[in-house]
Amino acid sequence: MKRRTLLGAGLGVATVAAAPATAQETLSLSLITDRPQAAAGIAARIAAMSDGRITIDVQTAGADSAASFLDTVSGGAVDIYLTSQDAFVARNPAFGLFSAHPGGMSTSELESWIIVSDGRFMWDLLGDEFGIKSFMAGDEGAMPLWSRAPITSLDDLKSGPVGSTGLGLQLLKEMGVTEVVDVMSASDLGSLVALEGLNAAQMVASGLAATFPHMTTPNAARPSAALSLGINMQRWTGLSEADQLLIERCIMAEHGVHRALALHENALALNNEAAGIVPHEMPQDIWDAQIAAANVVMASMFDAGDIAADTADAYLYFISDVAEWSEIGETAYFLGRKEALSQ
Template identity: 25%
Template sequence: MDRRSFITATGALAIGSVSAATLATPAIARGEQVWRMVTTWPKNFPGMGVGAQRLADRITAASDGRLTIQVYSAGELVPPLQSLDAVIDGSAEMSHGAAYYWQNKSQGLNFFTGVPYGMTSRELSGWIQYLGGQEIWDEIYDQFGVQGFLSGDTGTQAGGWFRKELHGLESLQGLRFRSPGLGGQVWAKLGATVTNMAGGEIFQALQSGALDAAEFVGPYNDLALGLYQVCKNYYLPSFVEPGVATELVVSKEKFQALPADLQAIIKDCCQAEYDQMAADFQVNDPRALRTLVSEHGVKVLQFPDEILKAGAKASAEIITALRDSSDPLTKKVTESYISALATMRERAERTEVPYLQARERYFSL
């Protein structure tokens, strides 16, 4: 290369370097970051999948792009039930799922999703925010270097889809049933053979005969999954998932390294999404149920009293055993939950329940 060519080339490189530096400086100065959120939900899945994307968009917009969240749906980056592990091992900065999916790590995590005969979603939010739930949740997740926040509310869920009608406890013996968390433990005590799997896998398992029954969320999601194509007996409501929350889990180290305003944005966006998802399900569950019944011939049923009573007994036994656990954090979270539930039952049973009963009996338009 002659001197003139060399000068021209190096000059171009210098100009290019200056331009790149000039373009990059504002982003660096603003501290812009891109985080990955892995989820347990199928892409664009009603309620939870849409909610995960909406939460990511909220954080990105509220931070003015200083923290951009890229969403990876179930299986896109990691298998759905390995989402939490992806945050723990650093493959992702966030996961969106349900805490009871990780009960193998700590039985205490069950309490931050849904508990048989336990809190409704509003009661759960009250415990988390005002009665010490968040602090204990933080202690449990500290063991794994992550932090959790409520990120969505499905409300009281459906009891599930069954090939055959249930006539009592004898109908449950050996029944192959998809049900996660403490609810799954209750069904196992009642005689079912219980397994857990991601929502996107349920239809195939029912269709192939690997499952005899399954519960997931409720009409809104179940319609989208097409479960009515295999089973027609649909039981409402669930007694093991009275108020289920989704969670956003973040890497604790990376979360705490954020400026205070970005930490606040993540927390506030989670709360906003918790409320919006609740409204989404409140409106779309009854619409979907009408479609299931009128267009797909689904039969809506309630669990027999024998199952409800046995389920309550099994639930109490499981929760009592957790309260007596040798694991200090499991014991602590169970005791906190029981105490908070006792407080909030007073409001529900003196106020909400009598009101709903009166509206049902006496009011119509």
């Protein structure tokens, strides 16, 4: 695929021939999720904006069943899912690019790639393979590394089982961690040396912060934690353009609300003295190993089929475009502010 032929091609909503619903027709949709709070917000906003004409029945399932959501929705048993597409990387690793690629895009970079560049187009190509139309539906924030005891070196991380999720599982293996556990499907995390894939608020709410109080950052394995809403493609193309736009705008609005809520809740959890969270800086040898392994994870995308390869190419192309501005527009300011606040 020629990269330049893709740029800008994804802007706007593609029109697919279908029989649209009439403007005043009531519409009832079903949604399955392991993030009920985010799903409830989207359902409420869509109902309000449609004056009750469009309703969504939210069904909650455990995180250990999230991998099945893709087939459940693409097969038409349920109309919509809301989860992290980390759950689908075994089907196509490119799904991980729209959640959290190790050493990859920050949340704001990922949003920009999807909204104004060719990320939307690439996501649609990936979704076409599974009969899904995907949208951003929140982000749980950058994920620290959590541990029982302070992690001082890569050897500490290799000393026992470590938990992660999505592409983070492959990353750990590439780093030489021999016992790797998926934190979203494991029934017992008590034997782990360390884990990632949960933010500060989730660690405190689940009680895991008491067992894994040591928080190490920055963690290159989880620079973002985007959530996605996927709609059955036949259901989506059967909607009128007006209903498509209403639903899309409501999802986008709730995406922003969820981002803001996650930031606030993580800050509250970190500042909660009762939670006992102890911050640490990431040891240099672990950071170096993460970046080296992240390059291997990305390189493997190019051997995972045309869609994965083209999506990875587009992802890297966008990072090269925005990296310098991200350093100037975000990183430099935050570092300067940190120094000022410490005085």
